[in-house]
Amino acid sequence: MDTALLVETVIKIVVILLVFSALAGFGTYFERKVLAFMQRRLGPMNVGPYGLLQIAADGIKLFTKEDIIPAGVVPLIFKIAPVITAATAFMAAAAIPFLPSFTIFGYEVHPIVADINIGILYVMGMMAVGLYGPLLGGLASNNKYSLISTARAVAVFISYEVVSGLAILAPLMMVGSLSLLDINDYQAGGITHWIAFSQPVAFILFWIAAFAETGRTPFHLIANDHELIDGFGTEYSGMRWGLFFIGEYANMFFISFVMAIMFLGGYGDGSVAGAFALLGKVAFFFFFFLWTRAAWPDVRPDQLMWLTWKVLMPLAVINVVITGFVLMF
Amino acid sequence: MDHINTAHPYFGVFVLFVLTFGAFFMTTVIARLASRALAAKDTEKIKLSVYECGPEVTKQPNRISPQFYLFALLFLLFDVEIVFMFPWAVDFKLLGWFGFVEMLTFILLLAIGFIYAWKKGALEWHNIK
Numbered sequence: 001m002d003t004a005l006l007v008e009t010v011i012k013i014v015v016i017l018l019v020f021s022a023l024a025g026f027g028t029y030f031e032r033k034v035l036a037f038m039q040r041r042l043g044p045m046n047v048g049p050y051g052l053l054q055i056a057a058d059g060i061k062l063f064t065k066e067d068i069i070p071a072g073v074v075p076l077i078f079k080i081a082p083v084i085t086a087a088t089a090f091m092a093a094a095a096i097p098f099l100p101s102f103t104i105f106g107y108e109v110h111p112i113v114a115d116i117n118i119g120i121l122y123v124m125g126m127m128a129v130g131l132y133g134p135l136l137g138g139l140a141s142n143n144k145y146s147l148i149s150t151a152r153a154v155a156v157f158i159s160y161e162v163v164s165g166l167a168i169l170a171p172l173m174m175v176g177s178l179s180l181l182d183i184n185d186y187q188a189g190g191i192t193h194w195i196a197f198s199q200p201v202a203f204i205l206f207w208i209a210a211f212a213e214t215g216r217t218p219f220h221l222i223a224n225d226h227e228l229i230d231g232f233g234t235e236y237s238g239m240r241w242g243l244f245f246i247g248e249y250a251n252m253f254f255i256s257f258v259m260a261i262m263f264l265g266g267y268g269d270g271s272v273a274g275a276f277a278l279l280g281k282v283a284f285f286f287f288f289f290l291w292t293r294a295a296w297p298d299v300r301p302d303q304l305m306w307l308t309w310k311v312l313m314p315l316a317v318i319n320v321v322i323t324g325f326v327l328m329f
Numbered sequence: 330m331d332h333i334n335t336a337h338p339y340f341g342v343f344v345l346f347v348l349t350f351g352a353f354f355m356t357t358v359i360a361r362l363a364s365r366a367l368a369a370k371d372t373e374k375i376k377l378s379v380y381e382c383g384p385e386v387t388k389q390p391n392r393i394s395p396q397f398y399l400f401a402l403l404f405l406l407f408d409v410e411i412v413f414m415f416p417w418a419v420d421f422k423l424l425g426w427f428g429f430v431e432m433l434t435f436i437l438l439l440a441i442g443f444i445y446a447w448k449k450g451a452l453e454w455h456n457i458k
Binding site: 009017062065066068070072079086093113114116122155161166169229309317321328 | 332335337338339340341342344345346348349350352353354356357359360361363364365367368369370371376377378379380393394396397400401403404407408411414415418419420421422423425426429432433436440443447452454
């Protein structure tokens with residue numbers, strides 16, 4: 001094995017782990033600030049300037065909290081479930097190109113961990129494996145709220161897995177490749193080439209499914225606070241609970257990257273402006289997650305199932321068929 | 330951006346697997362060590378009991394609505410469909426009319442099954458009683 005390749009891969013992974021762990025922490029700060037401004041409050045202000053050190057305070061608290069394993073849980077599964085959630089969220093990042101390739105000290109860097117040809121399929125598969133975190137954590141918790149939350153999480157996730165899978169089929173038929181690099185290059189010609197304009201239905205469907213897959217607000221019934229305490233995380237405390245949070249926020253960032261690259265042109269032709277455009281699009285999608293939380297109520301589980309199976313899924317299939325006819329003629 | 334030319338494209342995935350699981354497992358270990366050293370310990374029995382209303386917890390029946398299993402069955406049906414459709418979608422232009430008609434037949438068969446499940450009421454949310 002090539003040593004240079006190993007060193008390069010490890011450096012890229014360490015950078016991604018550090019950056020997105022920090023971003024996941026800051027995500028909670030952004031969320032509290034955005035929600036506060038939308039409700040005409042100030043949000044966290046006391047710890048540091050504008051409350052910026054709030055995540056440090058939260059981190060210290062999470063690390064030094066008493067390590068509680070409640071009575072009646074299955075200890076091994078209870079302990080590994082949060083690790084699965086956080087780790088699979090980061091593993092999904094392997095096939096995502098975070099920036100266009102750039103040259104540093106005469107060495108060309110590709111900011112993608114593994115340039116595999118099944119790209120988007122791998123990302124969606126890894127996000128699906130992330131479901132095992134809530135599933136195992138809820139089942140091992142010996143708590144009825146956790147159990148109900150787990151059942152809901154599984155039902156919601158697998159339903160929307162169908163929708164998001166069918167939604168990206170239509171763009172894939174146009175592009176003819178699963179690699180996110182090829183999908184990005186397909187849209188390199190500028191704003192008119194974005195897949196969001198040629199496949200608006202697929203874009204909207206995938207966007208809706210992204211909310212369900214990350215468990216964000218219109219579909220936040222996995223951990224619906226007023227019904228299910230904290231859902232599958234009810235019995236968790238300290239850093240184990242924190243890992244669930246890191247996984248959730250990292251997932252939000254990565255699915256924002258996927259949406260920006262698949263539908264909104266990604267980094268375009270790979271210039272510096274394109275790189276900043278990609279980050280701007282990701283920031284917009286992340287902000288939209290928070291905006292929705294401030295503006296929308298939650299739906300009921302039966303409404304959620306009605307929406308996915310009777311509206312979105314048939315729409316996605318029809319979209320695929322129509323795309324096929326348009327491409328054929 | 331050009332593709333990376335390497336004989337082992339999945340090598341990065343493997344390294345990522347090892348490093349992420351290692352890093353987050355170590356995070357929980359560090360958290361446990363820190364909390365053992367710093368946090369106040371209090372092993373009162375009631376505190377470790379299940380988070381519930383009332384101090385005395387009885388054994389729970391822990392029933393899940395059978396509706397969830399129905400959705401899981403439907404998911405199996407449609408996810409297998411999508412697994413077949415991914416390779417077809419990637420090679421769509423290559424396969425041409427032949428592949429398209431084949432896939433239309435496949436979708437039609439699944440649509441019949443879907444309509445059957447709909448009419449049977451598998452998509453309604455039933456009362457648990």
